[in-house]
Amino acid sequence: MAPLAGSTHRTQRAWSVLDQVCDPEVPVLSLRDLGIVRDVVDQGDAIEVVLTPTYSGCPATEVIERSVIDAIEAAGLGPARVRLQRAPAWTTDWISADGRRKLREYGIAPPGLVDKRAGVPIRLVDRRVEPVACPRCGSAHTERLSAFGSTACKALWRCLACREPFEHFKPI
Amino acid sequence: MQASIQLPDDPKLRYLLRIGDTCLILGQRLGEWCGHAPIIEEDIALTNMALDLIGQARGVLTLAGDQCPQDYDEDQLAFLRDERDYLNPTLAELPRGDFAFTVLRNLMLSTWMKLLWDRLRDSSDTELAAIAAKALKEARYHQQHAADWLQRLGDGTEESRRRVEAALAQLWPYAAELFEPDAVDAAAVSARLGPPAESLREPWLAEMAAVFGEVRLALPADGRFRSTGRQGVHSEHMGYILAEMQHLQRSYPGGVW
Numbered sequence: 001m002a003p004l005a006g007s008t009h010r011t012q013r014a015w016s017v018l019d020q021v022c023d024p025e026v027p028v029l030s031l032r033d034l035g036i037v038r039d040v041v042d043q044g045d046a047i048e049v050v051l052t053p054t055y056s057g058c059p060a061t062e063v064i065e066r067s068v069i070d071a072i073e074a075a076g077l078g079p080a081r082v083r084l085q086r087a088p089a090w091t092t093d094w095i096s097a098d099g100r101r102k103l104r105e106y107g108i109a110p111p112g113l114v115d116k117r118a119g120v121p122i123r124l125v126d127r128r129v130e131p132v133a134c135p136r137c138g139s140a141h142t143e144r145l146s147a148f149g150s151t152a153c154k155a156l157w158r159c160l161a162c163r164e165p166f167e168h169f170k171p172i
Numbered sequence: 173m174q175a176s177i178q179l180p181d182d183p184k185l186r187y188l189l190r191i192g193d194t195c196l197i198l199g200q201r202l203g204e205w206c207g208h209a210p211i212i213e214e215d216i217a218l219t220n221m222a223l224d225l226i227g228q229a230r231g232v233l234t235l236a237g238d239q240c241p242q243d244y245d246e247d248q249l250a251f252l253r254d255e256r257d258y259l260n261p262t263l264a265e266l267p268r269g270d271f272a273f274t275v276l277r278n279l280m281l282s283t284w285m286k287l288l289w290d291r292l293r294d295s296s297d298t299e300l301a302a303i304a305a306k307a308l309k310e311a312r313y314h315q316q317h318a319a320d321w322l323q324r325l326g327d328g329t330e331e332s333r334r335r336v337e338a339a340l341a342q343l344w345p346y347a348a349e350l351f352e353p354d355a356v357d358a359a360a361v362s363a364r365l366g367p368p369a370e371s372l373r374e375p376w377l378a379e380m381a382a383v384f385g386e387v388r389l390a391l392p393a394d395g396r397f398r399s400t401g402r403q404g405v406h407s408e409h410m411g412y413i414l415a416e417m418q419h420l421q422r423s424y425p426g427g428v429w
Contacts, residue, residue, distance in 0.1 A: 056306055057227025086231070086302035089309065147317055148217035152224060156213060172309045 010077055011040045014047050017075045024063045025151045026169075028106040031064065035094025038085055047072055047080045052090040055152040055172075092153075092171045103169055104135045109157065111171040132168050134159035144168075174425040176254045177244060183359035185239040186259055187366065188300070189249075190356070190402050191288070192232030193260035196250060198281055199225030200417055201268050210271055217317060218274070224310040231303040251421035255410055262399035263346040265410050272325050272335035276343055279318035283379050284350050284372065286311040291367035300365070319383045326387025336389070344392040349399045350376070356402075 018037055023029045031037050031051070038050040049068050053061050065082040072080035092111040095103075100110035109132045131140045139161035146156045147170065154167040179185065202222035209215035230246050237244035263281060268274050289311055292304035325332040351373040360366045381391055399407070420427055 053306070055224060055227060056231060056303070056310060057223035057225070059223070086306060087298070089302070089306040091309075146213035146217055147313060148213070148220040150216070152220055156216075170313075172313075 008042045010047065011042050013075065014040045014049070014072055014077050014080075017071050017077065018049070018068065021064075021067050021071045024060050024067070025153075026103070026106070026108065028102045029095075029099050031068070033096050033099030033102060035096060035099070036064075036090060045079070047077055048083055049080060050083050050085050052085055052088075054090050058152050060151075092169060095169075107135050107166060108154065109133060109135045109166060109168040111169045114171045132157055134162060134164065135166055136164050137162040142166075174252060174422045176257075177242070177248050177252045179253070179257050180240055182239055183356050184363065184365060185236055186356045187360040188232055188236040188239065189257075189259040190261075191292075192229050192236055192249070193258050194264050194281070194285070195225040195229035195232065197258070197260045197413065198264040198277075199223075199229060200413060201264070201266075202274070202278075204268050205274065214271075221278070221314050221317070224307075224314070228303065228307045228310070231307075232300070235297070235299050235303070247421065251418050255406060255414055256404040258401075258406070258410065258414070259404055260401050261346070261349045262401035262407050263343065263349065265401060265407060265413060266343070266346070267409055269339065269342070270335055272332065273339040273342065275318050275321040275325060276336065276339040278314060279322055279383060280343060280347055280380070282311050282314035282318055284376055286315050287372045287375050287379075288366070291372070294364075295366055296364040315379075322383055323386050326389060336387075340389065340392065345395050345397045346399050348394055348397070349402060352398065352402070354403075 015032075015037075018032050018040070019030050021031050023031065023034055026034075034054070036052050036054060038052055039048075041048045041050070049072070051061075051064065051068070061084075065084075068082055069078070069080045072078050091114055093114050095111065103110040112130055112132075132142055132144075133140050134142050134157075137159060139159055141160045142157050143160060144155060144157050145165070149156045149167050153169055153172070155170045156165065157168045158165045199222045202218045202225065205215060205218040206222075207215065209218055229250070233246040233249045237246060237249055263277065266277070269277075286308060289304040289308040293301050293308065295301040295304065322336065325336045327333075351370045353368060353370050357369045361368050377391065384391060401407070401410075
Protein backbone atom coordinates (compact mmCIF):
# COMPACT_ATOMS: atom_id res chain seq x y z
CA MET A 1 0.00 0.00 0.00
CA ALA A 2 1.31 3.45 -0.89
CA PRO A 3 1.13 6.72 1.00
CA LEU A 4 -2.21 8.43 0.43
CA ALA A 5 -2.64 11.87 -1.08
CA GLY A 6 -3.53 13.52 2.23
CA SER A 7 -0.42 12.28 3.96
CA THR A 8 1.78 14.65 5.89
CA HIS A 9 5.52 15.02 5.70
CA ARG A 10 5.70 13.05 8.96
CA THR A 11 3.69 10.11 7.62
CA GLN A 12 5.67 10.10 4.37
CA ARG A 13 8.87 9.81 6.35
CA ALA A 14 7.31 7.07 8.44
CA TRP A 15 6.46 5.13 5.28
CA SER A 16 10.10 5.29 4.20
CA VAL A 17 11.20 4.12 7.64
CA LEU A 18 8.91 1.10 7.20
CA ASP A 19 10.82 0.25 4.02
CA GLN A 20 13.77 -0.47 6.28
CA VAL A 21 11.96 -2.59 8.88
CA CYS A 22 12.31 -6.26 8.07
CA ASP A 23 10.31 -9.35 8.78
CA PRO A 24 12.21 -11.15 11.57
CA GLU A 25 11.73 -14.59 10.01
CA VAL A 26 12.37 -13.61 6.39
CA PRO A 27 14.84 -10.77 6.90
CA VAL A 28 15.18 -9.90 3.20
CA LEU A 29 11.58 -8.68 3.14
CA SER A 30 10.59 -5.29 4.47
CA LEU A 31 7.18 -4.92 6.04
CA ARG A 32 6.05 -3.03 2.96
CA ASP A 33 7.32 -5.79 0.66
CA LEU A 34 5.32 -8.24 2.76
CA GLY A 35 2.18 -6.15 2.25
CA ILE A 36 1.17 -5.98 5.90
CA VAL A 37 1.24 -2.18 6.31
CA ARG A 38 -2.32 -0.95 5.75
CA ASP A 39 -1.91 2.69 6.71
CA VAL A 40 0.19 5.24 8.52
CA VAL A 41 -1.82 7.94 10.27
CA ASP A 42 -0.58 11.09 11.94
CA GLN A 43 -2.72 11.22 15.06
CA GLY A 44 -1.03 14.36 16.35
CA ASP A 45 0.11 12.88 19.63
CA ALA A 46 1.56 9.83 17.84
CA ILE A 47 2.17 8.14 14.52
CA GLU A 48 -0.21 5.21 14.21
CA VAL A 49 0.84 2.31 12.00
CA VAL A 50 -1.94 -0.04 10.96
CA LEU A 51 -0.75 -3.61 10.36
CA THR A 52 -2.55 -6.73 9.16
CA PRO A 53 -1.28 -9.95 10.78
CA THR A 54 -0.18 -12.69 8.37
CA TYR A 55 -1.15 -15.92 10.16
CA SER A 56 -3.35 -16.13 13.28
CA GLY A 57 -0.57 -17.74 15.27
CA CYS A 58 2.48 -16.12 13.73
CA PRO A 59 4.90 -15.47 16.60
CA ALA A 60 6.65 -12.78 14.56
CA THR A 61 3.68 -10.42 14.91
CA GLU A 62 4.73 -9.15 18.32
CA VAL A 63 8.36 -8.74 17.26
CA ILE A 64 7.19 -6.77 14.22
CA GLU A 65 5.04 -4.46 16.35
CA ARG A 66 8.02 -3.75 18.58
CA SER A 67 10.42 -3.11 15.70
CA VAL A 68 7.96 -0.74 13.99
CA ILE A 69 7.68 1.36 17.12
CA ASP A 70 11.43 1.31 17.71
CA ALA A 71 12.25 2.26 14.11
CA ILE A 72 9.84 5.18 13.95
CA GLU A 73 10.96 6.50 17.29
CA ALA A 74 14.63 6.08 16.35
CA ALA A 75 13.97 8.20 13.23
CA GLY A 76 12.71 10.97 15.52
CA LEU A 77 9.12 10.62 14.31
CA GLY A 78 7.73 9.15 17.51
CA PRO A 79 5.97 8.47 19.67
CA ALA A 80 4.53 5.63 17.61
CA ARG A 81 1.89 3.01 18.19
CA VAL A 82 0.65 0.01 16.25
CA ARG A 83 -2.95 -0.96 15.60
CA LEU A 84 -3.72 -4.44 14.29
CA GLN A 85 -6.46 -4.67 11.71
CA ARG A 86 -7.64 -8.16 10.81
CA ALA A 87 -10.05 -7.33 8.00
CA PRO A 88 -9.59 -7.73 5.13
CA ALA A 89 -7.45 -10.78 5.83
CA TRP A 90 -3.87 -10.66 4.60
CA THR A 91 -3.11 -12.59 1.46
CA THR A 92 0.23 -13.43 -0.17
CA ASP A 93 -1.14 -11.64 -3.24
CA TRP A 94 -0.18 -8.46 -1.37
CA ILE A 95 3.54 -9.30 -1.45
CA SER A 96 5.12 -6.76 -3.82
CA ALA A 97 6.87 -7.66 -7.09
CA ASP A 98 10.07 -6.46 -5.47
CA GLY A 99 9.36 -8.71 -2.49
CA ARG A 100 8.90 -11.72 -4.75
CA ARG A 101 12.22 -11.05 -6.45
CA LYS A 102 13.96 -10.71 -3.06
CA LEU A 103 12.43 -13.98 -1.86
CA ARG A 104 13.71 -15.84 -4.93
CA GLU A 105 17.18 -14.38 -4.54
CA TYR A 106 17.15 -15.39 -0.88
CA GLY A 107 16.39 -19.00 -1.85
CA ILE A 108 12.68 -19.06 -1.06
CA ALA A 109 10.31 -19.75 -3.94
CA PRO A 110 7.77 -16.91 -3.97
CA PRO A 111 4.04 -17.65 -3.80
CA GLY A 112 1.94 -17.85 -6.94
CA LEU A 113 -1.39 -16.08 -7.01
CA VAL A 114 -3.91 -17.49 -4.56
CA ASP A 115 -5.88 -20.27 -6.18
CA LYS A 116 -9.44 -19.09 -6.58
CA ARG A 117 -10.55 -22.70 -6.36
CA ALA A 118 -9.24 -22.90 -2.82
CA GLY A 119 -12.79 -22.45 -1.61
CA VAL A 120 -13.99 -25.64 -3.23
CA PRO A 121 -14.04 -28.88 -1.24
CA ILE A 122 -10.78 -30.67 -0.69
CA ARG A 123 -8.99 -32.08 -3.68
CA LEU A 124 -8.33 -35.79 -3.49
CA VAL A 125 -8.04 -37.24 -6.93
CA ASP A 126 -7.22 -34.08 -8.85
CA ARG A 127 -4.60 -33.06 -6.36
CA ARG A 128 -2.03 -31.54 -8.64
CA VAL A 129 0.04 -29.06 -6.77
CA GLU A 130 0.99 -26.16 -9.01
CA PRO A 131 4.66 -26.63 -9.96
CA VAL A 132 7.00 -24.33 -8.12
CA ALA A 133 10.26 -23.33 -9.80
CA CYS A 134 13.44 -24.06 -7.87
CA PRO A 135 14.81 -20.71 -6.64
CA ARG A 136 18.39 -21.95 -7.17
CA CYS A 137 18.46 -23.55 -10.63
CA GLY A 138 15.07 -22.47 -11.98
CA SER A 139 13.93 -26.00 -12.84
CA ALA A 140 10.21 -26.75 -12.56
CA HIS A 141 11.08 -30.39 -11.93
CA THR A 142 10.38 -30.14 -8.20
CA GLU A 143 8.31 -31.92 -5.59
CA ARG A 144 6.60 -30.87 -2.39
CA LEU A 145 7.78 -32.69 0.71
CA SER A 146 5.36 -31.10 3.16
CA ALA A 147 2.82 -28.29 3.13
CA PHE A 148 4.23 -27.10 6.44
CA GLY A 149 7.74 -25.79 7.01
CA SER A 150 9.99 -23.96 9.44
CA THR A 151 7.49 -21.12 9.79
CA ALA A 152 3.72 -20.96 9.33
CA CYS A 153 4.07 -19.25 5.96
CA LYS A 154 6.37 -21.74 4.23
CA ALA A 155 6.22 -25.26 2.75
CA LEU A 156 9.10 -27.71 2.23
CA TRP A 157 10.06 -28.56 -1.33
CA ARG A 158 12.88 -30.35 -3.12
CA CYS A 159 14.34 -29.76 -6.56
CA LEU A 160 14.67 -32.98 -8.54
CA ALA A 161 17.09 -31.37 -10.99
CA CYS A 162 19.73 -29.85 -8.70
CA ARG A 163 18.69 -32.00 -5.70
CA GLU A 164 18.63 -29.02 -3.35
CA PRO A 165 15.84 -28.70 -0.81
CA PHE A 166 14.15 -25.31 -0.70
CA GLU A 167 11.30 -23.48 0.93
CA HIS A 168 8.20 -22.16 -0.77
CA PHE A 169 6.27 -19.19 0.56
CA LYS A 170 2.83 -20.71 0.24
CA PRO A 171 -0.10 -18.83 -1.26
CA ILE A 172 -2.79 -18.05 1.27
CA MET B 173 -2.08 -20.32 43.82
CA GLN B 174 -4.28 -18.30 41.52
CA ALA B 175 -8.03 -18.72 42.03
CA SER B 176 -10.42 -19.38 39.15
CA ILE B 177 -12.19 -16.51 37.43
CA GLN B 178 -15.99 -16.32 37.46
CA LEU B 179 -17.87 -15.97 34.20
CA PRO B 180 -21.09 -14.03 33.67
CA ASP B 181 -24.03 -16.02 32.33
CA ASP B 182 -24.13 -14.68 28.80
CA PRO B 183 -25.09 -16.68 25.69
CA LYS B 184 -22.75 -14.73 23.40
CA LEU B 185 -19.85 -15.40 25.74
CA ARG B 186 -20.70 -19.11 25.78
CA TYR B 187 -20.98 -19.18 22.01
CA LEU B 188 -17.54 -17.60 21.61
CA LEU B 189 -15.99 -19.90 24.20
CA ARG B 190 -17.23 -22.94 22.30
CA ILE B 191 -15.28 -21.78 19.27
CA GLY B 192 -12.21 -20.45 21.07
CA ASP B 193 -11.94 -23.50 23.33
CA THR B 194 -12.12 -25.88 20.38
CA CYS B 195 -9.08 -24.13 18.91
CA LEU B 196 -7.29 -23.94 22.26
CA ILE B 197 -7.76 -27.56 23.33
CA LEU B 198 -7.15 -29.08 19.90
CA GLY B 199 -4.07 -26.86 19.59
CA GLN B 200 -2.79 -28.19 22.91
CA ARG B 201 -3.41 -31.79 21.82
CA LEU B 202 -1.55 -31.26 18.55
CA GLY B 203 1.28 -29.55 20.39
CA GLU B 204 1.77 -32.78 22.34
CA TRP B 205 3.17 -34.29 19.14
CA CYS B 206 6.17 -31.98 19.27
CA GLY B 207 9.15 -34.32 19.25
CA HIS B 208 6.95 -37.42 18.93
CA ALA B 209 5.59 -37.47 15.38
CA PRO B 210 6.56 -40.42 13.16
CA ILE B 211 8.70 -38.27 10.82
CA ILE B 212 10.15 -34.79 11.16
CA GLU B 213 7.95 -33.29 8.44
CA GLU B 214 4.90 -34.35 10.42
CA ASP B 215 6.36 -33.08 13.66
CA ILE B 216 6.65 -29.70 11.96
CA ALA B 217 3.23 -29.91 10.30
CA LEU B 218 1.34 -30.83 13.47
CA THR B 219 3.01 -28.13 15.53
CA ASN B 220 2.41 -25.58 12.76
CA MET B 221 -1.26 -26.41 12.87
CA ALA B 222 -1.20 -26.20 16.65
CA LEU B 223 0.26 -22.71 16.32
CA ASP B 224 -2.48 -21.65 13.91
CA LEU B 225 -5.09 -22.99 16.33
CA ILE B 226 -3.59 -21.23 19.35
CA GLY B 227 -3.50 -18.02 17.31
CA GLN B 228 -7.17 -18.43 16.42
CA ALA B 229 -7.95 -19.17 20.07
CA ARG B 230 -6.18 -15.97 21.13
CA GLY B 231 -8.37 -13.88 18.84
CA VAL B 232 -11.61 -15.51 19.88
CA LEU B 233 -10.79 -15.57 23.61
CA THR B 234 -9.81 -11.90 23.53
CA LEU B 235 -13.20 -11.17 21.98
CA ALA B 236 -14.87 -13.40 24.58
CA GLY B 237 -13.10 -11.48 27.35
CA ASP B 238 -14.58 -8.25 25.99
CA GLN B 239 -18.05 -9.66 26.71
CA CYS B 240 -17.28 -9.92 30.44
CA PRO B 241 -17.79 -6.97 32.81
CA GLN B 242 -14.42 -7.90 34.35
CA ASP B 243 -12.84 -7.47 30.89
CA TYR B 244 -10.79 -10.67 31.14
CA ASP B 245 -7.85 -11.07 28.81
CA GLU B 246 -7.02 -14.09 26.67
CA ASP B 247 -4.63 -15.54 29.25
CA GLN B 248 -7.10 -15.34 32.11
CA LEU B 249 -9.67 -17.12 29.97
CA ALA B 250 -7.20 -19.70 28.71
CA PHE B 251 -5.66 -20.59 32.06
CA LEU B 252 -7.90 -19.59 34.94
CA ARG B 253 -11.25 -21.19 34.32
CA ASP B 254 -12.65 -24.25 36.03
CA GLU B 255 -13.28 -27.31 33.90
CA ARG B 256 -17.03 -26.71 33.62
CA ASP B 257 -16.39 -23.29 32.08
CA TYR B 258 -14.54 -24.75 29.09
CA LEU B 259 -17.01 -25.31 26.28
CA ASN B 260 -15.17 -27.19 23.55
CA PRO B 261 -16.87 -30.26 22.10
CA THR B 262 -15.55 -33.42 23.77
CA LEU B 263 -14.02 -34.54 20.46
CA ALA B 264 -11.29 -31.89 20.81
CA GLU B 265 -10.11 -33.04 24.24
CA LEU B 266 -9.78 -36.80 23.69
CA PRO B 267 -6.16 -37.93 24.22
CA ARG B 268 -4.11 -37.70 21.04
CA GLY B 269 -4.03 -41.47 20.46
CA ASP B 270 -1.89 -42.81 17.61
CA PHE B 271 -1.14 -40.99 14.37
CA ALA B 272 -4.25 -42.38 12.64
CA PHE B 273 -6.42 -41.15 15.50
CA THR B 274 -4.85 -37.68 15.32
CA VAL B 275 -5.27 -37.54 11.54
CA LEU B 276 -8.90 -38.59 11.64
CA ARG B 277 -9.78 -36.23 14.47
CA ASN B 278 -8.07 -33.41 12.57
CA LEU B 279 -10.07 -34.28 9.50
CA MET B 280 -13.34 -34.26 11.44
CA LEU B 281 -12.63 -31.04 13.32
CA SER B 282 -10.87 -29.07 10.57
CA THR B 283 -13.69 -29.87 8.15
CA TRP B 284 -16.19 -28.68 10.74
CA MET B 285 -14.14 -25.58 11.58
CA LYS B 286 -13.69 -24.75 7.90
CA LEU B 287 -17.45 -24.83 7.35
CA LEU B 288 -18.05 -22.85 10.53
CA TRP B 289 -15.43 -20.16 9.76
CA ASP B 290 -16.87 -19.83 6.29
CA ARG B 291 -20.30 -19.00 7.74
CA LEU B 292 -18.86 -16.83 10.51
CA ARG B 293 -17.42 -14.47 7.88
CA ASP B 294 -21.00 -13.13 7.76
CA SER B 295 -21.28 -12.75 11.53
CA SER B 296 -22.97 -9.64 12.89
CA ASP B 297 -19.89 -9.29 15.11
CA THR B 298 -17.34 -7.73 12.77
CA GLU B 299 -14.36 -8.82 14.88
CA LEU B 300 -15.53 -12.44 14.80
CA ALA B 301 -16.07 -12.12 11.06
CA ALA B 302 -12.51 -10.81 10.63
CA ILE B 303 -11.02 -13.65 12.70
CA ALA B 304 -13.06 -16.11 10.65
CA ALA B 305 -11.86 -14.76 7.30
CA LYS B 306 -8.26 -15.38 8.33
CA ALA B 307 -8.87 -18.70 10.09
CA LEU B 308 -10.77 -20.09 7.11
CA LYS B 309 -7.62 -19.98 4.98
CA GLU B 310 -5.68 -21.83 7.68
CA ALA B 311 -8.41 -24.43 8.22
CA ARG B 312 -8.31 -25.30 4.51
CA TYR B 313 -4.66 -26.24 4.81
CA HIS B 314 -5.38 -28.30 7.92
CA GLN B 315 -8.21 -30.15 6.25
CA GLN B 316 -6.20 -30.88 3.13
CA HIS B 317 -3.33 -32.20 5.25
CA ALA B 318 -5.63 -34.53 7.19
CA ALA B 319 -7.42 -35.71 4.05
CA ASP B 320 -4.12 -36.50 2.31
CA TRP B 321 -2.99 -38.56 5.27
CA LEU B 322 -6.28 -40.34 5.71
CA GLN B 323 -6.02 -41.44 2.11
CA ARG B 324 -2.45 -42.67 2.57
CA LEU B 325 -3.22 -44.52 5.78
CA GLY B 326 -6.49 -45.93 4.48
CA ASP B 327 -4.79 -47.20 1.30
CA GLY B 328 -1.52 -48.06 3.01
CA THR B 329 -0.72 -51.29 4.79
CA GLU B 330 -2.99 -53.66 6.64
CA GLU B 331 -1.72 -52.13 9.84
CA SER B 332 -2.43 -48.52 8.82
CA ARG B 333 -5.87 -49.55 7.60
CA ARG B 334 -6.59 -51.33 10.86
CA ARG B 335 -5.60 -48.23 12.80
CA VAL B 336 -7.78 -45.93 10.70
CA GLU B 337 -10.77 -48.21 11.21
CA ALA B 338 -10.13 -48.38 14.95
CA ALA B 339 -9.85 -44.57 15.14
CA LEU B 340 -13.09 -44.19 13.21
CA ALA B 341 -14.95 -46.48 15.61
CA GLN B 342 -13.63 -44.51 18.57
CA LEU B 343 -14.11 -40.99 17.21
CA TRP B 344 -17.34 -41.12 15.24
CA PRO B 345 -19.72 -41.14 18.21
CA TYR B 346 -18.33 -37.75 19.29
CA ALA B 347 -19.26 -36.06 16.01
CA ALA B 348 -22.98 -35.81 16.72
CA GLU B 349 -22.42 -33.21 19.44
CA LEU B 350 -21.08 -30.71 16.90
CA PHE B 351 -24.51 -30.33 15.33
CA GLU B 352 -26.79 -30.37 18.38
CA PRO B 353 -29.02 -27.30 18.68
CA ASP B 354 -29.56 -25.71 22.11
CA ALA B 355 -30.35 -22.35 23.72
CA VAL B 356 -26.84 -20.90 23.21
CA ASP B 357 -26.98 -21.85 19.56
CA ALA B 358 -30.49 -20.40 19.15
CA ALA B 359 -29.43 -17.11 20.74
CA ALA B 360 -26.43 -16.90 18.39
CA VAL B 361 -28.66 -17.54 15.39
CA SER B 362 -31.17 -14.88 16.37
CA ALA B 363 -28.37 -12.35 16.98
CA ARG B 364 -26.94 -13.33 13.56
CA LEU B 365 -23.72 -14.15 15.35
CA GLY B 366 -23.33 -17.50 13.62
CA PRO B 367 -25.10 -20.27 11.70
CA PRO B 368 -27.38 -22.88 13.30
CA ALA B 369 -25.19 -25.78 14.46
CA GLU B 370 -27.32 -28.30 12.64
CA SER B 371 -27.01 -26.45 9.32
CA LEU B 372 -23.38 -27.62 9.13
CA ARG B 373 -24.29 -31.30 9.39
CA GLU B 374 -25.13 -32.01 5.74
CA PRO B 375 -22.14 -30.20 4.21
CA TRP B 376 -19.88 -31.82 6.82
CA LEU B 377 -21.18 -35.30 6.06
CA ALA B 378 -20.78 -34.65 2.33
CA GLU B 379 -17.12 -33.69 2.70
CA MET B 380 -16.41 -36.58 5.06
CA ALA B 381 -18.11 -38.98 2.65
CA ALA B 382 -15.95 -37.65 -0.22
CA VAL B 383 -12.74 -38.40 1.69
CA PHE B 384 -13.96 -41.73 3.04
CA GLY B 385 -15.14 -42.76 -0.42
CA GLU B 386 -11.56 -42.54 -1.72
CA VAL B 387 -10.46 -45.21 0.73
CA ARG B 388 -13.68 -47.25 0.77
CA LEU B 389 -14.58 -46.34 4.32
CA ALA B 390 -18.31 -46.17 4.98
CA LEU B 391 -19.80 -43.40 7.10
CA PRO B 392 -20.74 -45.11 10.37
CA ALA B 393 -24.36 -44.99 11.47
CA ASP B 394 -25.34 -42.47 14.15
CA GLY B 395 -25.67 -43.95 17.60
CA ARG B 396 -27.57 -42.61 20.56
CA PHE B 397 -24.54 -41.44 22.53
CA ARG B 398 -24.22 -37.66 22.85
CA SER B 399 -21.10 -36.12 24.33
CA THR B 400 -21.62 -32.85 26.22
CA GLY B 401 -18.37 -30.88 26.17
CA ARG B 402 -20.11 -27.82 24.67
CA GLN B 403 -22.28 -27.77 27.81
CA GLY B 404 -19.16 -27.83 29.99
CA VAL B 405 -19.63 -31.46 30.98
CA HIS B 406 -16.44 -33.11 29.80
CA SER B 407 -14.82 -36.51 29.52
CA GLU B 408 -12.48 -37.79 32.22
CA HIS B 409 -9.55 -36.59 30.11
CA MET B 410 -10.30 -32.89 30.41
CA GLY B 411 -9.04 -32.40 33.95
CA TYR B 412 -5.63 -33.76 33.05
CA ILE B 413 -5.09 -31.60 30.01
CA LEU B 414 -6.21 -28.52 31.95
CA ALA B 415 -3.86 -29.38 34.81
CA GLU B 416 -0.98 -29.47 32.38
CA MET B 417 -2.02 -26.24 30.66
CA GLN B 418 -2.83 -24.32 33.82
CA HIS B 419 -0.10 -25.37 36.19
CA LEU B 420 2.30 -22.50 35.50
CA GLN B 421 -0.29 -19.72 35.59
CA ARG B 422 -1.88 -21.13 38.73
CA SER B 423 1.43 -21.50 40.55
CA TYR B 424 3.10 -18.34 39.25
CA PRO B 425 0.24 -15.88 38.72
CA GLY B 426 0.81 -13.45 35.86
CA GLY B 427 4.03 -15.14 34.76
CA VAL B 428 5.06 -14.23 31.22
CA TRP B 429 7.80 -15.29 28.82
